[in-house]
Amino acid sequence: MTKGADHIRLSLEQVRHLAEQPLLRCGISRDHADAMAEVVTLAEADEARSHGLYRILGCVAAVRSGKVDPVAVPEVTSTAGAVVRIDAKGGFALHPLRIGRPLLAERARQFGIAALALNHCYHFSALWGDVEPVAEDGLVALACTIGAHSVALAGGSAPAFGTNPLAFAYPRGEGRKPFVFDLSASTVAKGEIELRRRSGASLPPGWAVDEHGAPTTSPDAALRGAILPFGGHKGAALGLMVELLAGPLLGDLRSAEALAVDTRDGGPLRGGYLMLAIDPARFGGAGRLNEADAWLTALAEQHRPARLPGTRRHAARARAREEGVLVSRSLHEQLMELC
């Protein structure tokens, strides 16, 4: 944990206030700002800083550029069958997700499985934050959305699809943190390559290719070429799956289209979002949540030092509730200026 003059310690209440004020000040409605500040605070608590307070800067920029409608009122356009569809009307995604999640849960319990589709939204937060509450409510959840158009096919030399995150959460029973993960289709976030370019650092081998498809450790060459999918052709297949599910399936943008309409303000991309929920009670697994929990607990114990996904985040969260979190002084100053 970094400490000292570069960082200040804030309580989670202070983090939430620091997240919410700049959003309200730039004209984002209370509903949106509240949903966004909640998720950003959770990311800071979980030490998932790349999706924490830092993202507030991009959200404010995306409103100021005129890209995101700060007062968009999401409209539930359909609740036929097991599908809930919400038009986010060019606003941020978290407020419509708050509206959609209980409707999704209701339908999952009614039909055994259900889907929530958002259109025309701007999603900037970590997907684990979206699925974890669904699993805390006793349902299995799977979610995906389009990411930055920057990932090559295995053997390719140019972006073919987006970083396209996919998240999954499985309930472990009353009072237990769910099994949760969230992974992108790329070896690394595009921002990591940007950061190394700015600091003059080189890339580890295996992250990227140049415009001729040759492996490169140069951030400049990588940005002219493409990021590699994780796990070769398997990661690429999953990236294409997400691109199809969150784009064409929903009648929404593919990653290249999202990039083409983006104002490059540093904020999130426009696009679609899909979440599925499954009720274990309808599959014979309801009585087995404790059993799954016991299995996962034993796995974690028997396979050290290997860890299950989410372990580090949940441990950080427990600490943060007691001790608060460390926030970089420069980020704190940037946010205070926006207040």
Next chain:
Amino acid sequence: MTKGADHIRLSLEQVRHLAEQPLLRCGISRDHADAMAEVVTLAEADEARSHGLYRILGCVAAVRSGKVDPVAVPEVTSTAGAVVRIDAKGGFALHPLRIGRPLLAERARQFGIAALALNHCYHFSALWGDVEPVAEDGLVALACTIGAHSVALAGGSAPAFGTNPLAFAYPRGEGRKPFVFDLSASTVAKGEIELRRRSGASLPPGWAVDEHGAPTTSPDAALRGAILPFGGHKGAALGLMVELLAGPLLGDLRSAEALAVDTRDGGPLRGGYLMLAIDPARFGGAGRLNEADAWLTALAEQHRPARLPGTRRHAARARAREEGVLVSRSLHEQLMELC
């Protein structure tokens, strides 16, 4: 393509006959044998030989060992809401899948999304063969089942979960082959390591670890240790997801439990199976199938030599319809002996 005295050329009709006769001779019912021979023939046509005729030997062995009920009559135990549940009653999976698929499609069209769960089945074939027909019928499909308990967590040294295949298919419109992939959570099939052990070959780096978690190229050490997940902790996360979805969620076996009850006859493992189907018409994407198809076509053209999943299989299938397929002479003899 290998040719010559080691192989003989058979028409697809001959392959189907060669697959079906040994199954019928060992007492497998006509319904099961027909479904199994169809899928094995398709695998041979697609040059997916590891899931082709070779698997018939394991199926026959699994009946002879008394493990699989060759005349099991699957029972549809529930069709409430959007969930179809089938008890395979200890029989092979493909016949119940044939029964379940139209029920799944009906519910996906009624509710927008639906699920098919099989319990107590033996699945031996490639999952792409299960989801492709669903997408040819205009629905998006996702399927998974438990595989051999042999894969470590990233940083681990012992099997924590199974090879756990996951398949996805997306329709590309009338008369077009769907976008289809099928991937396991492991870098490689356990059988590949067995094959190298027998032939005295070493393993490429990155496939496996020894019992202390150290990277190894020794097949013996790998079999005492574990196979690595593809793509590090991301592949492991996906493997755990499949283990939860096809095991505990369905109230069925985890990979370690499936291994514990297995008779080691070389045939498939007992377990659960989950397939989801989504109707694009209910998500705004129905009119977009042609658009998705055009995008995938353009991707394939622009990103050569990189290929989309399924491309090679579909090209092989078109050739096989004209030319038939090459079958190894020794496998042919083994199957003829069983007829």
